[in-house]
Amino acid sequence: MTTKPSPIPSVWARPQRESDQPALSRAAIVREAIVMLDAEGVEALSMRKLATRLNAGAASLYRHVATKDELMELAVDEVAAEIHVPPADGPEWRAAVTEAARSFRTTALRHPWLPPVLGQAGLAYLGPNLMSYSERLAALFTAAGFPDPGTAIDAVLSYVIGMSTTEAAWLTTVSRSGDSESGLIARLLPAVQQATAPHSHLSQGYAETEEAATTDPAALRDAKFEAALDIVLDGLSLRLDTPGS
Amino acid sequence: MTTKPSPIPSVWARPQRESDQPALSRAAIVREAIVMLDAEGVEALSMRKLATRLNAGAASLYRHVATKDELMELAVDEVAAEIHVPPADGPEWRAAVTEAARSFRTTALRHPWLPPVLGQAGLAYLGPNLMSYSERLAALFTAAGFPDPGTAIDAVLSYVIGMSTTEAAWLTTVSRSGDSESGLIARLLPAVQQATAPHSHLSQGYAETEEAATTDPAALRDAKFEAALDIVLDGLSLRLDTPGS
DNA sequence: TCCGGTGTGCGTACAGTGTTCGCAACGAGG
DNA sequence: CCTCGTTGCGAACACTGTACGCACACCGGA
Known part of the structure; x- marks a missing residue:
């Protein structure tokens, strides 16, 4: 609100190409998307949040990527390069x-x-x-x-x-x-035991689960x-x- | 608009419990959700559409199901019953x-x-x-x-x-x-051939693909x-x- | 030097989403 | 008859992915 109060074109220092980030490119978008996916999962990735992270507006992304699904395909293939x-x-x-x-x-x-x-x-x-x-x-x-x-x-x-x-x-x-993995296992143990109770083979098998906690x-x-x-x-x-x- | 123009409470035939559908129950919701999922896939299932199909309002579903994710879990388990x-x-x-x-x-x-x-x-x-x-x-x-x-x-x-x-x-x-399966394969063949072109083993393997079209x-x-x-x-x-x- | 054209960024808007709130109507129990 | 707990739901909130169209930066040619 306070930063852009009037649409007066009497602008002083024009945008001047804020060259903090090396602009915006498909590669940079995909890279940052992967970072977000790794950090917070699929449902945390939105075009708007991704754009904000890149110091850009949401609509700008669509100049380099046709759709979010396409972005996902690119991310998948990018990550596939890591497989040896x-x-x-x-x-x-x-x-x-x-x-x-x-x-x-x-x-x-x-x-x-x-x-x-x-x-x-x-x-x-x-x-x-x-x-x-x-x-x-x-x-x-x-x-x-x-x-x-x-x-x-x-x-x-x-x-x-x-x-x-x-x-x-x-x-x-x-x-x-x-929680940590073993922590969650411990918290989940009662539920698992209850669920496996009527199943003889499973309750035997899930005895391992108790090990897993330790x-x-x-x-x-x-x-x-x-x-x-x-x-x-x-x-x-x-x-x-x-x-x- | 024309059906409910005035909020006058002078209602004649009151709702009278429209007993077309047997009301609304968790089982009915899950069943209909599975029908929708089978017919149109995951991204076509929304709480509102599902509710409309059940002659209900969207918010009503939340009386029987805590969240959409929970509904999905229920659908998964329901379908799991079919495995023999x-x-x-x-x-x-x-x-x-x-x-x-x-x-x-x-x-x-x-x-x-x-x-x-x-x-x-x-x-x-x-x-x-x-x-x-x-x-x-x-x-x-x-x-x-x-x-x-x-x-x-x-x-x-x-x-x-x-x-x-x-x-x-x-x-x-x-x-x-x-399209049909073989139809899509036929349409996709050029793209696949182009993609596999630089990979000798794959272009050999995807020769099967040509078979698959026939x-x-x-x-x-x-x-x-x-x-x-x-x-x-x-x-x-x-x-x-x-x-x- | 100016001048179009091209490509990039983006404010805004639209249609849709999951979910919550608070109110209305109901059936059962006292 | 009057309450009370349950069920349905209209409206609203905070988001989402995406389309439109404008503004501006750059660049090759005149």
Whole structure:
């Protein structure tokens, strides 16, 4: 109100191109969007808040990005660049695939908004970084000698996506709760016990949950990821030793 | 305007409890929400539209449901009741698990909004139907004699979730495109070819895509699901034959 | 030196969202 | 008959994503 009281064009110091920030570019927008997503989650990202953070007006963003969905696709692909896949070198395929799977997971957990967005997006899959990720995975499996690399990719990638989705959802609720992971587990324990009470196998299984409150939950999640991944990789190795069909 | 021009309380036929619909209940709300979600997807569901469909005002819904997120959790759990798991009967575990996996997938594809919501939801997992699903899965794996049923569940469930998420995202884009599945594939082919051009392994792999335009895409998806599932199940069977550790 | 044209920033407005408040009408119990 | 707790809801609030159109900065040519 006090800063711009009159529309008098008798302006003294004109805008003079406030060169604090290096202007406004698609790259800068995407970068800052990712920062916001990481910090506060999907529902905290609004075009207006993002613009304010960039010292810009909301409408300005639309000069560089067609729509919020497109911005999301760009963010997804940008983040996909962080996933590391070892080069294809034949016999060491198991270690390499394990590394690729771990890298996907850590990226997904570093950006917990990623899995659900991936699950909605649709055509973000055509982004260059996601493309080159798939490409490198395919190269790895063909170099290893798999007769049907496509199915191999489906198996391990689906597993990794599913596991990461579940974990990311959990991490999101953790950070929304404002509590630590073990703290939330402890607070949740009564509810879980009550819910699992009528289910004999579950109450037995969720005895682990009690452990999780004492030991480090993150380490336990790591172990679970590795264990189930090993199952999938075992299944894969069968396809390699007996190249039937 | 013409229906309620004056606030005169000289009302003749009072509301008289319009008994077309059986009033308004949490169950009815959730049911109708699922109908809307199935028909038009997540972003088409708003409290106001939902209320209108139930011949009610928007605010009325909040008498039966605390928040939209809670409504979503209820919808997720309601839909989870459709997933079928065969009873645990020992040696036939492979067929039974396959059936459970297929049932999860068909449910997810019947309600394509489910996977992304599952990935955001957080504590929907404590709903009674999801609980009993997990319970029946656990029963199945323990009856089969797996030394570590938890990891077995992780492996197959993560795979199924990941695959269903990807497929559901694809089906969502298909239905948003207003085209048929093979029609959309055909229209998308140029873009895909361009995107995969610099990636040798991918352009080879996506040669299948050309097939998909001619043959039935749904059948092809079914086959892919089964093939990768078999890999996971092979890995599982190893854990059973050699009960190491 | 001026002069258009092009691209960028953005104030404003619109239609829609989830949710809250407070009031009206009802059915049941005393 | 009169209360009381419950249910429905009109209106309002604080937001959201996005379209429109104007103002201004820059730049190549005259």
